[in-house]
Amino acid sequence: MSIKLSPYLKEVEELYEKINDFELAVSLQNKYSPVEGMHHYTKEDTRSVIDALSKSLEFNPGELGELEDAMRSGKIDFMHLVHENETMPEEERQLLYIMSRPFFKSMKNAVNVDDMFWQDGRCPVCGSTPSLSVIEKESQRKYFCSFCGSQGHFMRIGCPCCLTENPQDITIITLEGEEGMRADTCGKCMSYFKTFEGSMTAEHSIDSLDIMSVPLDIVMQEKGFKRNSPNPVGIIKMNQD
Ligand SMILES: [Zn+2]
Ligand SMILES: [Zn+2]
Structure with missing residues (x-):
């Protein structure tokens, strides 16, 4: 395949590498399942996810504080990313999506309905x-x-x-x-x-x-x-x- 690397694509590829690092660094203590209907991380997992995210995506200390508070107080519902994404500010939606990837993968593993x-x-x-x-x-x-x-x-x-x-x-x-x-x-x-x-x-x-x-x-x-x-x-x- 011979895609010419535009500066934009290069940026996307670099971000993709960082997101892979983030996902490797996260180890969730809790399992999430579509049956239980829990749509955000537990307190312990929030800590681990925020830490991994700050490190891999190079956020300054405290920069994700608001997001962490919202997650801990249960204000975040990852299902909104699927069903109500058009009403969310783009930057917020993107960060939440990146953050949600380990969550959704855990849900898939809980029920595995491939094929x-x-x-x-x-x-x-x-x-x-x-x-x-x-x-x-x-x-x-x-x-x-x-x-x-x-x-x-x-x-x-x-x-x-x-x-x-x-x-x-x-x-x-x-x-x-x-x-x-x-x-x-x-x-x-x-x-x-x-x-x-x-x-x-x-x-x-x-x-x-x-x-x-x-x-x-x-x-x-x-x-x-x-x-x-x-x-x-x-x-x-x-x-x-
Ligand atoms: Zn159509
Ligand atoms: Zn899915």
Whole structure:
């Protein structure tokens, strides 16, 4: 693959590395499960997550104090990231998303429902609409959740966002010189998701593929399509400013 590194992509890649460090540094004491309905970290886990976040993302001491207080007093509900993200200020939403990644992964591990059919095109663990899919052999498509990492199946042709099954609503867009990836767009709800060829997952994780294909997001959004859920660094709307 031959994506030219724009300064923006380089920034995103650096942030992605820091987020990986953060996730490795967090060790949660509590397990979270969608069944229990707890949508934030316990007190002990809040401490550990804030410490790891400050270190990996180089926040000044105390800078995350407000966030820590809000978390401890139960004011934060990670499910809002999935269902009410459009009303949140962008910076706050991005930081909360990064912070929530160990939480959502713990939820996935609690119920592991990989390879199921996704009712209504949504992740069965956290209810989010996918932004990524992989076409496997025999043209089977698998979707990936951008919050918890669950993977599952849905209609082969159709939009997981508005559920149209009309093939005329769906257009596939590829970028010249970018092999193995494309965007599936829906003209009905104006959303898109990115699709990778199965062979690409042999070398790269789905998160890395999402980051490497940021240029495709930029082009799709310039064309007026919207992404359904954040990328691994918490970005939904690409912005080159
Ligand atoms: Zn999920
Ligand atoms: Zn649609």
